Amino acid sequence: MTDARPDSGREPDPALYFRLFNEIGILSQLSRAKLETVLPEGLILPHFAVLNHLVRVGDGRTPLEIARAFQVPKTSMSHTLAGLERAGLVRLGPNEKDRRSKRVWIAPEGRDLRERVVGRMGPLLGGFTSAFPPERVAEVLPLLEEMRAWLDAEREV
Amino acid sequence: MTDARPDSGREPDPALYFRLFNEIGILSQLSRAKLETVLPEGLILPHFAVLNHLVRVGDGRTPLEIARAFQVPKTSMSHTLAGLERAGLVRLGPNEKDRRSKRVWIAPEGRDLRERVVGRMGPLLGGFTSAFPPERVAEVLPLLEEMRAWLDAEREV
DNA sequence: ACTAGTTAGTACGATACCGAACCAATTGCA
């Protein structure tokens, strides 16, 4: 006999969660592609994300701190930072507190570029913000953040 | 003089949308990494996604159709299908309707593997479904789907 | 002080992703 009570003690349908992660994956892909149309040749989303991070939370961070903030392997961040340095958008200096380590400083060129990109994103976002006004975004954002935090915590077990 | 009415005619704060896409990006990354822990060596998310697609919507599709379903370049899909074929999980046959084209058939091994992976995902999802029951997921999913559809439509302009 | 273990970063190699260029088959149209 199958349990007739709705839901109680049953595994939820995986298909729903499938759809969730599928949508998230495609959204990530589409939004990334979209953003990269306003980045100069040779720069990709991770480059911009790091510049933006440095402006928002302040520079002078170590590469490892930045890698953790984005939850990417340190080797990936190393590569990204090398690209930014080559483009003259950040400078890597020594970390006097720990000589194994380095500190990442954003260059004026990097700050300017980030500003320009943010500016160019405005029009890009235009249609989107009309279709999805802040109230609607605010509806889903907390749950997404909670999911992220959950997966993140789980990851470190 | 600035307009005193709240919101009307004002650009919404970009930071909110930033956060949205940032969360989506990281969620995508984390969920992908998580899923790949239950995939056999050498197979990655796109491989599984294609197998799953073939089971859900039926096989016999052409590579290009599949590429469009996932919104990836056809060269990427070509690569993914080559991997699946090499692993003996799909077969590529001729398309008698159009001899430039091919058809993708899922092999019994592919069907089995997909089944096993879905099974192994159950426990993996366990904690997540407790933390985020179907009702809560159902709360955000429609909006995410709407956003995806919007970005997708926009893309083709 | 010495030594074992840990931590920050890099080098290297394997693979993934994807744009450009290409070939082959099909379609549209004069």
Add this chain to the structure above:
DNA sequence: TGCAATTGGTTCGGTATCGTACTAACTAGT
């Protein structure tokens, strides 16, 4: 029918991503 344009797929090359292995520097315990 014949030819241009289009379409499906692959090849090739450049870059991204990331695991493994390494070096240098730090830390803790003796």
